[in-house]
Amino acid sequence: MNSMVDVLTRLPLFKLYRMTGWPQMLPLNLTLSPSPKCNSRCLTCNIWMKRENELTIEEWDKVLSSLGQAPYWFTISGGEPLMYPHVVELAELAYKHCKPGIINIPTNAILPIIPERVEKIAKACPESQLIINLSLDGVGAKHDYIRGIPGNFEKFEERLGQLLELKKSLPNLAVGIHSVVSVFSVGHLDELIAYADKSGADQFITEIAEPRVELDTVGLPITPEPADYAAAIDRLIAYVQTKQFKGISRITEAFREEYYKLVKRILEVQDQVIDCYAGWVSAQIYADGTVWPCCVRADRLGNLRDHNYDFREIWFGEKIKEVRRSIAAKECHCPLANASYTNMLHDVPTLARVGKKVLGIGGKGKSAEKPSVPAGAHLMQRPETLVQIRPEALKPLPHPSKPTAGLPGTPTRQAALEEEEVRIAPQG
Amino acid sequence: MAFDWLTEFHHDLEKEPDYNEKALAAYRLGMRGKGSIAGIKIEPGANCCEAARNLPEGKIYGAQEVPSLPLPGCPQGRRCACVYRPAMNYQTKKAG
Numbered sequence: 298m299n300s301m302v303d304v305l306t307r308l309p310l311f312k313l314y315r316m317t318g319w320p321q322m323l324p325l326n327l328t329l330s331p332s333p334k335c336n337s338r339c340l341t342c343n344i345w346m347k348r349e350n351e352l353t354i355e356e357w358d359k360v361l362s363s364l365g366q367a368p369y370w371f372t373i374s375g376g377e378p379l380m381y382p383h384v385v386e387l388a389e390l391a392y393k394h395c396k397p398g399i400i401n402i403p404t405n406a407i408l409p410i411i412p413e414r415v416e417k418i419a420k421a422c423p424e425s426q427l428i429i430n431l432s433l434d435g436v437g438a439k440h441d442y443i444r445g446i447p448g449n450f451e452k453f454e455e456r457l458g459q460l461l462e463l464k465k466s467l468p469n470l471a472v473g474i475h476s477v478v479s480v481f482s483v484g485h486l487d488e489l490i491a492y493a494d495k496s497g498a499d500q501f502i503t504e505i506a507e508p509r510v511e512l513d514t515v516g517l518p519i520t521p522e523p524a525d526y527a528a529a530i531d532r533l534i535a536y537v538q539t540k541q542f543k544g545i546s547r548i549t550e551a552f553r554e555e556y557y558k559l560v561k562r563i564l565e566v567q568d569q570v571i572d573c574y575a576g577w578v579s580a581q582i583y584a585d586g587t588v589w590p591c592c593v594r595a596d597r598l599g600n601l602r603d604h605n606y607d608f609r610e611i612w613f614g615e616k617i618k619e620v621r622r623s624i625a626a627k628e629c630h631c632p633l634a635n636a637s638y639t640n641m642l643h644d645v646p647t648l649a650r651v652g653k654k655v656l657g658i659g660g661k662g663k664s665a666e667k668p669s670v671p672a673g674a675h676l677m678q679r680p681e682t683l684v685q686i687r688p689e690a691l692k693p694l695p696h697p698s699k700p701t702a703g704l705p706g707t708p709t710r711q712a713a714l715e716e717e718e719v720r721i722a723p724q725g
Numbered sequence: 726m727a728f729d730w731l732t733e734f735h736h737d738l739e740k741e742p743d744y745n746e747k748a749l750a751a752y753r754l755g756m757r758g759k760g761s762i763a764g765i766k767i768e769p770g771a772n773c774c775e776a777a778r779n780l781p782e783g784k785i786y787g788a789q790e791v792p793s794l795p796l797p798g799c800p801q802g803r804r805c806a807c808v809y810r811p812a813m814n815y816q817t818k819k820a821g
Contacts, residue, residue: 338760343811346755346762347747445760508728513751515735516768516810520727564727594734597741629730 298424299369299398312643315577315625321613323367326579326639328374328592330511331357331387333584335376337405338445339434341479341506343513344376349584352601354383354390359606360582361394372401372635374581374592379404385417392422401428403475406456407449412463419467427467430475430502431457434482436492443481461497471499478529479506483521486529490536502553503533504634505560511583511592523564530557551654552638555647560632569630571644576621579639580612588612593631596620736770736806745793748809753788755811762811765791770806774799777807785812 304325314322331352335345352360371391378384379402388400400422404411419427433453434443440450460472474493478486486503493501505526506519521529534554542550562570576590583589586601588611598620599611611617623629641647652658741747755762764785769777776796786792795805 338758340761340813340815343751343755343760343762345760346751346758348750348754508731510731510735510738513811515808516732517813518816523727567727567729593731596738629734631728631731 298396299366301369301398304369304398308642311574311578315572315574315621315643322577323364323609323612324578324580325368326370326372326635327364327368328372328579328581328635329357329387329391330374330376330581330583330592331378331383332381333376334380335405336380336407336446337377337432337449339477340443340445340481341477341512341514341517341519344511346513351584352586354386356586356602356606357383357387358390358394360586360601360608361390363607363609364395366394366396368395368397370399370401371395371397372403374403376584377405377407378402379411379414380408385414385421388418389421392425397425399426399428401430403430403432404456405444405446405449406431406453407446411456412459415460415470416463416467419463419470423469425469426471427469428471428473429460430473430500431460431498433474433476433489433493434479435485436488439482439485443479457496457498464499473500473502474498476501476503477506478503478521478526479519480521480525481519483525483529487532490533494536500549502634503530503557505564505632507593507631507633509593509633510595511581511589520564523561526564527561530561533557547655548651551651552641554654555641555651556634556637559637559641559647563630563632567630569627571640571647573624573627573629573636574640574643575633575636576617576624578643579636582608590617590620590624591631591633591636593633594620594629733771736768736808740794740803740805742803744803749788749791752791752809752811756788761814763814763817764788764812766810766812767792767794768808768810770801770808773805773807774801785817 307322307325310320311322311325314320333344333347333349335342337345368391373384373387373391375381381387384402388402391397391400400418402415402418415427415429431453432444434440435450437450440453441447457472457474460470464470464472474496476482476486476489476493482489490501505521508514508517508519534557537550537554540550559570579591581589581592582601583595586606588598588601588608589595590598598617599614601608601611604610641651749765752762752765756764764787766783766785767777767780769780774796776798780792791809794807794809795801795803796807799805799807
């Protein structure tokens with residue numbers, strides 16, 4: 298089984314690989330997108346419209362066997378990955394061939410079959426940590442509006458309850474809540490934090506909405522303004538700092554805080570703030586077998602069908618060299634969470650700050666970017682007081698149409714909610 | 726706008742031979758599938774051909790009426806930097 302110690306020993310080699318092209322290494326962090334099909338209709342994503350000549354499960358078998366035990370972290374993405382009919386077999390194959398430490402699956406929590414599939418995956422991959430992150434972009438009607446599915450929030454709550462129940466008998470299962478901080482949701486992040494805090498989930502993680510080629514969202518005004526994001530995320534950081542974490546959670550939360558600060562910085566300076574290792578340490582395999590360094594650029598490095606399903610042929614081939622040059626030359630920058638966490642593992646100043654935080658050196662007060670704790674943030678520690686902070690914490694919700702986004706505005710989010718036509722999407 | 730580099734990068738990507746077919750099939754499905762897409766825009770590339778320059782600015786097309794890319798007479802073939810973009814309800818309502 299792939300271990301974290303093994304990962305740590307590979308990090309310096311990846312740095313060397315990125316700098317010199319040697320030693321050749323397969324990625325640690327691999328995202329598999331077996332199908333773009335999705336039963337959500339999110340305002341921040343258009344992948345659900347795509348249809349591909351998808352790899353069969355037999356083809357995935359060949360691809361995964363070509364990777365050996367290199368990947369430590371798999372994300373099975375989509376579309377809605379738990380809607381993909383062969384998701385259990387796909388996870389089993391990843392486990393059989395690669396023995397990953399972590400299998401991470403995001404889900405929109407809509408389909409009733411989700412708990413059954415999660416249970417099967419957890420049981421089939423007993424030595425991997427299985428992380429199921431349920432998407433939540435708002436509380437109640439706000440969630441349904443952003444995700445485009447009436448009744449989605451109700452289903453989210455039902456699925457969360459089912460998965461938390463399942464977790465009691467599955468020691469390798471962790472259940473998290475994942476929020477995309479977009480222009481539609483940045484104004485109610487406090488409410489999401491408060492909800493997540495009392496939800497019983499193992500973790501609450503956020504990722505900024507950034508345009509991606511994969512999602513056909515290039516040019517869409519979905520990313521919050523830097524100042525709006527900074528204000529919201531500072532309150533999240535302040536909240537996280539009120540919590541006491543133990544064991545491995547101390548490390549993951551320290552990285553999370555670093556990620557939030559990194560995103561702020563990227564939005565501020567519009568540059569690759571730390572070196573990006575997409576194309577060296579992380580990669581994505583799209584539904585039709587195309588290999589990408591990441592889903593933001595989605596450079597077509599090659600299609601596995603044209604390379605006898607051998608990932609190595611593409612990864613160590615000629616075409617990837619130009620893409621690596623471009624990434625290393627900082628011709629791109631983005632806050633993609635999946636790649637950013639990998640990048641932070643290779644950034645010595647980040648590691649030093651995480652180390653100091655985990656060891657308690659310097660204390661919270663010495664953080665250079667210590668956010669101001671908003672009034673009421675500490676109340677979030679106590680579930681019985683959560684409801685008290687919600688009205689004060691929420692500020693008027695920004696809208697993508699606000700003048701700074703280059704479009705005329707509407708007065709309030711509520712007006713937009715009322716105005717929006719009821720959109721009913723198929724349930725799978 | 727944030728991530729302008731990506732917009733340029735996307736314009737510069739060489740088109741797959743089935744770019745039209747796939748992109749328009751996706752948008753057709755999107756418009757039938759009760760999502761937030763209202764129509765299709767054509768975003769001309771920086772050094773686009775005259776036909777692209779003459780397209781009505783900001784026009785939102787239906788899936789059946791949108792011109793194929795590259796436009797007739799475009800000398801750039803698969804390197805044509807014009808792209809389709811989804812026009813989302815939340816954009817068009819505000820703009821309209």
